[in-house]
Amino acid sequence: xxxxxxxxxxxxxxxxxxxxxxxxxxxxxxxxxxxxxxxxxxxxxxxxxxxxxxxxxxxxxxxxxxxxxxxxxxxxxxxxxxxxxxxxxxxxxxxxxxxxxxxxxxxxxxxxxxxxxxxxxxxxxxxxxxxxxxxxxxxxxxxxxxxxxxxxxxxxxxxxxxxxxxxxxxxxxxxxxxxxxxxxxxxxxxxxxxxxxxxxxxxxxxxxxxxxxxxxxxxxxxxxxxxxxxxxxxxxxxxxxxxxxxxxxxxxxxxxxxxxxxxxxxxxxxxxxxxxxxxxx
Amino acid sequence: xxxxxxxxxxxxxxxxxxxxxxxxxxxxxxxxxxxxxxxxxxxxxxxxxxxxxxxxxxxxxxxxxxxxxxxxxxxxxxxxxxxxxxxxxxxxxxxxxxxxxxxxxxxxxxxxxxxxxxxxxxxxxxxxxxxxxxxxxxxxxxxxxxxxxxxxxxxxxxxxxxxxxxxxxxxxxxxxxxxxxxxxxxxxxxxxxxxxxxxxxxxxxxxxxxxxxxxxxxxxxxxxxxxxxxxxxxxxxxxxxxxxxxxxxxxxxxxxxxxxxxxxxxxxxxxxxxxxxxxxxxxxxxxxxxxxxxxxxxxxxxxxxxxxxxxxxxxxxxxxxxxxxxxxxxxxxxxxxxxxxxxxxxxxxxxxxxxxxxxxxxxxxxxxxx
Numbered sequence: 001x002x003x004x005x006x007x008x009x010x011x012x013x014x015x016x017x018x019x020x021x022x023x024x025x026x027x028x029x030x031x032x033x034x035x036x037x038x039x040x041x042x043x044x045x046x047x048x049x050x051x052x053x054x055x056x057x058x059x060x061x062x063x064x065x066x067x068x069x070x071x072x073x074x075x076x077x078x079x080x081x082x083x084x085x086x087x088x089x090x091x092x093x094x095x096x097x098x099x100x101x102x103x104x105x106x107x108x109x110x111x112x113x114x115x116x117x118x119x120x121x122x123x124x125x126x127x128x129x130x131x132x133x134x135x136x137x138x139x140x141x142x143x144x145x146x147x148x149x150x151x152x153x154x155x156x157x158x159x160x161x162x163x164x165x166x167x168x169x170x171x172x173x174x175x176x177x178x179x180x181x182x183x184x185x186x187x188x189x190x191x192x193x194x195x196x197x198x199x200x201x202x203x204x205x206x207x208x209x210x211x212x213x214x215x216x217x218x219x220x221x222x223x224x225x226x227x228x229x230x231x232x233x234x235x236x237x238x239x240x241x242x243x244x245x246x247x248x249x250x251x252x253x254x255x256x257x258x259x260x261x262x263x264x265x266x267x268x269x270x271x272x273x274x275x276x277x278x279x280x281x
Numbered sequence: 282x283x284x285x286x287x288x289x290x291x292x293x294x295x296x297x298x299x300x301x302x303x304x305x306x307x308x309x310x311x312x313x314x315x316x317x318x319x320x321x322x323x324x325x326x327x328x329x330x331x332x333x334x335x336x337x338x339x340x341x342x343x344x345x346x347x348x349x350x351x352x353x354x355x356x357x358x359x360x361x362x363x364x365x366x367x368x369x370x371x372x373x374x375x376x377x378x379x380x381x382x383x384x385x386x387x388x389x390x391x392x393x394x395x396x397x398x399x400x401x402x403x404x405x406x407x408x409x410x411x412x413x414x415x416x417x418x419x420x421x422x423x424x425x426x427x428x429x430x431x432x433x434x435x436x437x438x439x440x441x442x443x444x445x446x447x448x449x450x451x452x453x454x455x456x457x458x459x460x461x462x463x464x465x466x467x468x469x470x471x472x473x474x475x476x477x478x479x480x481x482x483x484x485x486x487x488x489x490x491x492x493x494x495x496x497x498x499x500x501x502x503x504x505x506x507x508x509x510x511x512x513x514x515x516x517x518x519x520x521x522x523x524x525x526x527x528x529x530x531x532x533x534x535x536x537x538x539x540x541x542x543x544x545x546x547x548x549x550x551x552x553x554x555x556x557x558x559x560x561x562x563x564x565x566x567x568x569x570x571x572x573x574x575x576x577x578x579x580x581x582x583x584x585x586x587x588x589x590x591x592x593x594x595x596x597x598x599x600x601x602x603x604x605x606x607x608x609x610x611x612x613x614x615x616x617x618x619x620x621x622x623x624x625x626x627x628x629x630x631x632x633x634x635x636x637x638x639x640x641x642x643x644x645x646x647x648x649x650x651x
Contacts, residue, residue: 003413005360005551005564009370049562051363052555056578077578092370115303197606216579243583244575246551247408251401252567253548257583258518258596259604264407278521280593281583 004249007049007094008034013069015089019151021154022120024061024073025087027095033186039098040064042105042131043240043268046097047248050073051181053083057245059267060098061123063130070095073158075124086185094106099248100267103128103238105135108210116223122149122158124240124267133169146173148202150194153182174200194219200225203240205233213239216281224271237271241281257281283466283475284486289456291481293334296385300332302477305380307352308337310428324622328352328384339454340426344435344614348391348544349384351419354398357565360413365558375561379416385424390437390614392425396543400606401547413564416590421625422470427494434615435578436628437556438499439506442613445495455491459469463491499563504615506631508599510638515600521592527634530588532623537568539617539625540594545602545610548574569593 014026029035040060049055056078062071076085081125087093090205105128111133129147136142147166157176167174177190177197190197194215198204206209213223213233220239227237243255243262255262258278274281299306308331311324326345331337341530344575362373395418400406402414428444431437437444447453451471455463464617466472475482515518539545550567553560567574570590576582584590611627618626 001410002418003360003374004409005411005562006372006374009372011368051365052553052558052560054553055551075578081578090368092365092368094370094372182544217581217583228645234463244577246549246567248409249412251409251547252550253401253569253597254567254594256597256601258521259601261605276518278518278596280521280589 005096005247006111007047007055007096008074009071009092012087012089012091012093015087018073018160019156021076021085022073022156022158023076024071024158025084025093026069026162027070029095030070030092039067040070041102042128043103043265044098044100045247045248046070046072046095046099048074048080048084050080050087051082051092051094054080055094055246057095057242057248058210059124059127059240059242061126063127063134065131065134067184073120073126086093089170096248100263101265103131103212103240103268105132108132110208111142112144112146112205112209113142114148114204114209114211115270116148116194116198116211116213116215116248118219119151119156120158121214121216121219124242125168125212126159126162128212129166133172136171142181143208143270144171144173146175146202147206148175148177148181148194150177150192150197150200151182152179153223154178154184154187156182167255193222193224198223199230206233206236209236211237213237234271234275238266239271239274241269243281283472284459284488285464285475285482286484286486287454287462287464287478287482289340289460289462292339292385293337295478296331296334296337298477298481299383299385299474300334303381305382306331307382307384308347309342309386310337311333311342322641328386329526337386340429340454342433343430344390344428344616347542348394348614348616349387349388349423350394350398350544352384353395353421354402354414354566355552355564357563358413359552359561359563362559362561377413377416379420382417382421383522384421385426387392387423387450388411388428388614389425389444389446389448389450390428390435390442390612392423393442393446393609393612394614395423395449396610397545397602397606397608397610398547400602400608400631406606412452417562421450422451422474424452424454424471424474427455428498429456431498432615433504435502435613435614436504436506437613438502439504439628439631440508440609440611442609443495444498444502445491455494457487458494459488463487463494465491478642484576496649497519497629504628506628506633508611509635511631511634512603513597514634514638515596516604520637521596523637525630525637526592527586527588529630529633530591531593531624533570533587533625534623535570535572535587535590537570538571538620538622540568541566542616542620543612544612544616545598559577569597595627598627599631623636
């Protein structure tokens with residue numbers, strides 16, 4: 001019988017230093033059969049391990065429309081992320097996944113999309129941003145795409161090169177901001193917290209729009225409140241949760257919010273779904 | 282249903298027959314343990330492997346200290362081994378023995394917990410099957426024994442169970458009061474075991490005497506709580522912020538004892554036990570009562586107070602298990618009450634919730650704290 005806790009081996013094909021303490025890995029499966037059978041949908045996550053240190057939960061930060069490799073982006077915070085950060089190109093890591101539900105991108109056809117993220121929460125959004133941009137390129141399925149992204153300081157912004165790429169794209173509005181005090185002399189973006197910039201500077205029109213929010217719990221809370229004041233209804237607001245996990249598959253018992261397990265029932269939730277959950281996140 | 286009788290004095294012979302059939306037999310047994318000072322040894326009743334029928338306490342004494350959980354869901358076990366060689370890593374499967382096992386003398390409360398664990402670890406839960414659990418489960422037969430000695434902490438009758446319940450049993454034994462046991466074959470696995478014991482089984486059972494004997498134990502269960510309204514009350518998310526949680530949970534010290542003795546607690550951790558370039562990835566029991574259990578890498582902790590962690594445990598038993606896993610979360614064994622160093626009592630919560638559910642307009646339930 002297959003061992004659900006045993007990871008597949010992946011090779012680090014590329015390491016990108018995104019920001020202080022934050023790295024991106026490009027990963028490729030070592031086993032050809034595993035590589036051929038692997039597929040995922042945007043919004044799903046995996047368990048990534050540096051052998052000898054443990055496992056960590058990160059979303060898959062790349063888009064399923066770009067299947068050459070998968071990407072993850074992480075901040076060095078604990079034992080396993082520190083061990084991962086010490087690895088270099090050609091090294092081996094363990095990967096279990098994909099797990100969890102997905103962003104309902106097909107339901108968003110014909111709508112305007114706003115992606116709102118803070119700090120290290122851009123990687124989960126990056127997967128769905130590229131997925132939606134690539135699909136729109138094929139069939140024009142989304143009307144307009146906006147990206148509102150902020151970090152503590154200019155140095156802390158991740159995917160800096162892609163922020164510029166999105167900024168240059170037709171039919172994409174890129175709004176970037178840094179927290180007060182985090183700006184540099186040549187900073188050409190906003191200064192202010194993401195929910196504040198969203199509500200007071202960007203002021204999106206809720207008509208036929210879906211807002212996809214990712215960030216720490218407190219940022220999600222304030223952003224949802226700002227969106228509601230702008231006229232967004234709860235079912236127009238989507239987020240992805242990142243509770244602490246070990247197994248990722250509904251067994252180890254720590255990511256639950258009431259009877260909802262973030263690992264198997266999420267990580268993607270609408271604001272309507274979150275509002276029905278007990279206050280435990 | 283097939284029934285028979287068995288002399289209680291022949292239980293040792295039953296164990297011998299099972300051992301001789303190359304089965305691993307686990308039974309309640311008095312085991313010496315060091316006392317708190319570490320100087321004297323005291324005898325503690327625990328489920329443990331026995332190699333003959335000479336030394337067992339089936340049907341004697343109180344509830345064993347441990348449940349049968351550890352024989353299905355190991356306290357600590359390697360999931361695989363790994364070896365790092367330069368940039369490469371090799372994963373080496375770990376061989377686990379899953380011997381055919383019979384656990385005899387299982388209390389009805391413990392037997393009922395097996396279905397609960399199964400609902401988490403089987404593929405019925407989101408399609409992911411934990412093979413370490415299911416391999417053991419499929420090779421384990423449970424011979425249950427109607428409870429004769431509930432103690433002051435027992436409350437199985439408050440959670441829709443009974444001291445003579447055969448839920449989760451393969452072969453069920455009930456004392457008839459005359460030195461004989463009534464034997465009920467519940468499942469095919471139970472039938473297979475009964476066949477091995479054929480020489481000791483006689484005729485047909487005595488159903489009427491069995492019912493009577495079972496009912497007489499009901500009366501000994503004095504801790505009666507009404508669990509019927511609990512789930513409905515918990516389903517109302519407004520009650521998640523009820524003042525009760527902090528008031529009752531304030532004395533919890535977060536030691537996790539309740540979770541480790543609980544037959545339905547299923548939480549675990551996964552870590553790498555590493556030495557040089559080699560190691561094992563291991564899975565071992567964890568507890569939702571520990572402060573780092575839900576701690577995010579960012580420092581945010583959804584359950585940042587101990588009462589919130591106990592609130593989760595109570596919700597897990599009476600809401601999450603029935604709602605998410607469609608099975609019973611608490612079997613009323615009372616181990617958490619006995620184990621708690623600060624006398625936190627789950628049935629106090631049950632009573633308070635039942636009171637609140639019955640009096641929805643009352644601001645606060647009656648309590649000593651008012």
